[in-house]
Each structure stands twice: as structure tokens, then as C-alpha cells.
Amino acid sequence: xxxxxxxxxxxxxxxxxxxxxxxxxxxxxxxxxxxxxxxxxxxxxxxxxxxxxxxxxxxxxxxxxxxxxxxxxxxxxxxxxxxx
Ligand SMILES: [Zn+2]
Numbered sequence: 418x419x420x421x422x423x424x425x426x427x428x429x430x431x432x433x434x435x436x437x438x439x440x441x442x443x444x445x446x447x448x449x450x451x452x453x454x455x456x457x458x459x460x461x462x463x464x465x466x467x468x469x470x471x472x473x474x475x476x477x478x479x480x481x482x483x484x485x486x487x488x489x490x491x492x493x494x495x496x497x498x499x500x501x
Pocket of ligand 1: 458
């Protein structure tokens with residue numbers, strides 16, 4: 418396992434999963450943002466340079482991964498990408 422501060426225990430739940438590139442949509446009014454599972458960058462519908470508006474997510478849209486982390490870890494995690 419490479420020594421990268423972004424790697425925690427994601428192997429337990431993100432290995433070999435299928436991801437979809439999607440625009441971020443807030444699940445509800447009280448749950449209006451999510452974080453990248455690796456670097457904690459923030460996904461939000463709101464405009465602003467600090468927010469990511471789209472990313473790779475699991476099919477249930479529960480876990481989000483930013484483009485940078487996707488590129489860095491896709492081989493290690495053996496992700497496949499499904500067209501949305
Ligand atoms: Zn990230």
C-alpha cells in the first residue's frame with residue numbers, strides 16, 4: 418500500500434466497485450453536500466470554486482470520489498466506470 422495520507426480503510430468498501438460520473442445532487446435539504454472518500458474535497462450544488470459540481474460516485478450515490486483521486490487510485494482499486 419503506498420504511503421498516501423488519503424488512504425484509510427477505503428479498500429474495505431470501495432474495492433472493485435462500479436462507478437458512475439455524475440453531477441452532484443444534494444440528497445435532501447438537510448443533507449446538502451458530500452465529501453470525496455479520499456481527500457475530503459467537498460461536493461455541493463452551490464456555485465463556488467471551493468466546491469466540486471461533479472464526480473465519480475457509487476451507484477447508490479452514497480460515496481463520491483473526485484476526479485483527481487479517481488485518477489490516482491483507479492488501478493489500485495480496480496474500478497470500472499459505467500456510462501450514466
Ligand atoms: Zn479526492
